[in-house]
Amino acid sequence: MGILILAVPLADMMGTAWERAHLSASILRLWLLTGFPEQGIAVILFGLFLGLLFLMTIDPKKRWQAVLLWIGTGTALLGLSTQNLFIPNIEFMDNAVWLVAGVVIGVAIGGGEKVIRNRAAEAFEFRRASQLILYLLTLIVVVSLIEYHIQYPNIITVASNEATVDTGVTLSSVSVATSGLPANLVVSALFVVTLRQFVQYDAEESFFVLGPPASGKSLFLIGAYLEALGSTPDGGSTPMNPSQDLMEMVAQLDRQEQEWIVQATGRNELNQLEFQYVHGSVFPKNILIESLDYAGEYLRRLPDAIAGSIADDEEMDTTLRRLADGVQSADTLILLLDVERFVNNEELEISEYFSILQASDSKNVLLVATKADVLADSFQEERGLEPYRHFDDFQEYVNIRLRESEQVDALVRELGGSVIQPVYYQTSENEVGDRVPMRNQEGSVMTVGFDNMLSEFGR
DSSP states (O other), rough: HHHHHHHHHHHHHHHHHHHOOHHHHHHHHGGGGTOOOHHHHHHHHHHHHEEEEEEEEHHHTTTTHHHHHHHHHHHHHHHHHHHHHHHOOOOOOTHHHHHHHHHHHHHHHHTHHHHHHHHTOOOOHHHHHHHHHHHHHHHHHHHHHHHHEEEEEEEEOOSSSOOEEEETGGGGGOOOOOOTTTHHHHHHHHHHHHHHHOOBBBOOOOEEEOOOTSSSSHHHHHHHHHHHTTTOTTTTTTOOOOOOHHHHHHHHHHOOOOSOOOOOOTOOOOEEEEEEEEEEESSOOEEEEEEEEGGGGGGTTHHHHHTOOOOOOSSSSSHHHHHHHHHOOOOOOEEEEEEHHHTTTOOOOOHHHHHHHHHOOOOEEEEEEGGGGGHHHHHHHHHHHOOSEEEHHHHHHHHHHTTTHOOOOOHHHHHSOOOEEEEEEEEEEEESSSEEEEBTSSSSSSSEHHHHHHHHHHH
């Protein structure tokens, strides 16, 4: 909506700026010296913009943004026409060749070859077209702002066969028209910022997962990937690009067996787990989820590594260094709480979280309760509700139960009352009382709560 609201005042500013323009108008008229028709320049530039906007329109991620830009463009052109500018002064029939040439150039430089190439391994995105629209419209807005408010003598005079430059122009002959300047500055800045959000493809947030030994870090990342795999708002046109380590774990879990095939990560193991997915249907964005799957024992040494208290390079091994770098570079930390440990009255091993939060300084934090299936049966018995059908109630139940732990309650208070997000695989107990994954008719494991987590990542 911002684009539509700002289109009218911008059109008014651009129209007035063009009427006052000296330098930019003279620069455009320099093309007359080449014998090129004056209207041809304006028509080619307009066609260039239309070609870029066409590519944006067929881009699944930018379709709605393009629709709003089409409406905003029409509104701006209508506003200029009321000032007898642009459309009333252009003979489009006589300049149809230049209009088509501009559209072709716009499609070509905007990445239109993807329409023909259509490789399955790459996203159907026209990033270059969106970026060029941003640069082109930003240039127009900035030049209009300057021409509207900077008053100066005519520096370049263009006649039919020659251009004359006035070298006698001094700084004292230049002044600033302050009338309407604050309003135009605000409108221009808002337009550029809004447009930048329009053409953005990737979320800027980065995440890092932390958890004690055997707290479900591997299964958490696998569950998030499986949930994202089943949700493709852009029609599946964006590859998820999962890492090899992640796919090896998915393959292990995919084996048709009753036990958990994915084991806890060993002390000397370090796996790179990452994938991307698309969040949102109207204004979708690519979100990259990256994490190092490491032995949970490293958590004890991580606060000192982040604080720089470990001076000995032998003690600061590669894994610990990469973990410290990952925490420091992340915007959001995902801290895992092992529900199974809580129910079994075992040590949660989360005391390091407090030191990590103090050492990492003002990070966003998400608290995630893994293995929440351990509480599913008690929730159903106490409230008579199936947790996956009444997930909000189940989430409230998990939060109440976990905050019975003084450590968890202190952590939640430390984070300003942050809500704990439960996730789990649907499980059942085997003959010996161990919880094993349930599988659907296709033999796939069933996850609960990961869709909420992906939405949190998207926000």
